[in-house]
Amino acid sequence: SAVISQKPSRDICQRGTSLTIQCQVDSQVTMMFWYRQQPGQSLTLIATANQGSEATYESGFVIDKFPISRPNLTFSTLTVSNMSPEDSSIYLCSAEGGRMVGAFFGQGTRLTVV
Amino acid sequence: GENVEQHPSTLSVQEGDSAVIKCTYSDSASNYFPWYKQELGKRPQLIIDIRSNVGEKKDQRIAVTLNKTAKHFSLHITETQPEDSAVYFCAASKWGRDDKIIFGKGTRLHILP
Numbered sequence: 001s002a003v004i005s006q007k008p009s010r011d012i013c014q015r016g017t018s019l020t021i022q023c024q025v026d027s028q029v030t031m032m033f034w035y036r037q038q039p040g041q042s043l044t045l046i047a048t049a050n051q052g053s054e055a056t057y058e059s060g061f062v063i064d065k066f067p068i069s070r071p072n073l074t075f076s077t078l079t080v081s082n083m084s085p086e087d088s089s090i091y092l093c094s095a096e097g098g099r100m101v102g103a104f105f106g107q108g109t110r111l112t113v114v
Numbered sequence: 115g116e117n118v119e120q121h122p123s124t125l126s127v128q129e130g131d132s133a134v135i136k137c138t139y140s141d142s143a144s145n146y147f148p149w150y151k152q153e154l155g156k157r158p159q160l161i162i163d164i165r166s167n168v169g170e171k172k173d174q175r176i177a178v179t180l181n182k183t184a185k186h187f188s189l190h191i192t193e194t195q196p197e198d199s200a201v202y203f204c205a206a207s208k209w210g211r212d213d214k215i216i217f218g219k220g221t222r223l224h225i226l227p
Contacts, residue, residue, distance in 0.1 A: 033214060042203060042219045043158070092157065094215075102148050103215050105157040 002027045006093050006106030013083055013113050020079045021109045023093030028073035030097025034066070037090045037108070046091075049076040073098075083113045116141040118206050120218030128226050133191045135221045137204035140185070146209035147180060147187045152201045152220075161202075162189070165209065191223075199225045 003026040013019050023032065032049040047055040047068055055068035070076040080087050090110050096103040117140040127133045139147075148163035164171045164178045164187065171178050175194075180187045191198055201222050207215040 031214075043217045045214055045216070048214055096215075102160045102163050104160060107157050 002029065002095065002098070002100050002104060004093065004095055004104055004106040006109060008109055009107060010110040011112070013111065015084050015113055017083055018079055018081045019083065019111060020077050021091055021093070023076045023078075023095075023106050025074045025095045025098075027100075028098045029095040029100060030073075031095065031103075032070060032076045033094040033103070034068060034076070034078045035092045035094060035105075037092060039090070043092065046078070049078075080111065083111075085113045087111065088113045116144055116206055116216040118204060118216050118218040120204050120221060122221060123219065124222045124224070126224040126226055127194055129194055129196060131194055133194055133198070133223055135189045135202055135204065135223075137187050137189075137206075137218050138185055139187070139206040141206070141208075142182075142185065143208055144206040146207050147178070148205050148207075148215070149176075149178060149189050150203040150205065150217075152203065154200075158203060194225050196225050196227070199223060 005024045007022050034046040035043040037043050045058050046061045047057040049055050049068050049070040051070045067079045090108045092108045093106040094103050120137045145166035149161050150158035151161045152158040162173050162176050162178050164180050175192050177190045201220045203220045204218040205215045207213050
């Protein structure tokens with residue numbers, strides 16, 4: 001399997017600010033995704049990060065709040081904009097394709113908004 | 115879109131006994147069904163997967179079965195051990211079509227001493 005590095009691993013942010021989370025894969029992958037996971041809950045897909053085009057967002061998530069970049073086949077960023085305490089959660093990137101069989105996850109970013 | 119239902123939400127079994135987690139999916143076009151294990155504070159880890167062209171797959175103490183007609187798939191863990199305690203997620207996707215993976219709500223498995 002590939003190595004997926006995500007950073008930061010955690011952060012405490014002031015409401016109204018923005019945080020950008022980075023996800024780096026050590027090999028080229030076809031698909032990259034961003035998920036949100038509340039403690040003890042399942043994974044909710046935010047969007048699919050498309051290389052060279054706009055991300056595809058799931059219902060309830062919009063680009064203005066969660067802008068996503070994917071400049072190449074190994075890297076993606078998720079920005080959580082104008083944060084409120086309700087955005088406190090764990091954010092996970094995921095990648096599949098290339099030499100990977102199945103989808104693999106980064107270690108997650110634990111975000112606390114105060 | 116795809117919807118994955120998972121049961122039970124919590125499962126407790128005696129160490130050494132077997133555990134079974136069941137999932138159903140709604141989209142008959144789904145053809146890839148991975149299972150993930152997530153320990154507390156860690157990322158989900160892929161433990162086993164099955165594609166729609168097979169009915170069963172085994173890897174040591176874990177096995178998955180798939181019934182395409184009924185749109186059911188299950189995870190079986192035999193001879194459970196304390197380290198099997200975790201949250202398990204089933205998922206479904208359309209492999210080869212660059213499609214997203216949809217997760218069930220998870221099963222918290224407790225292995226009792």
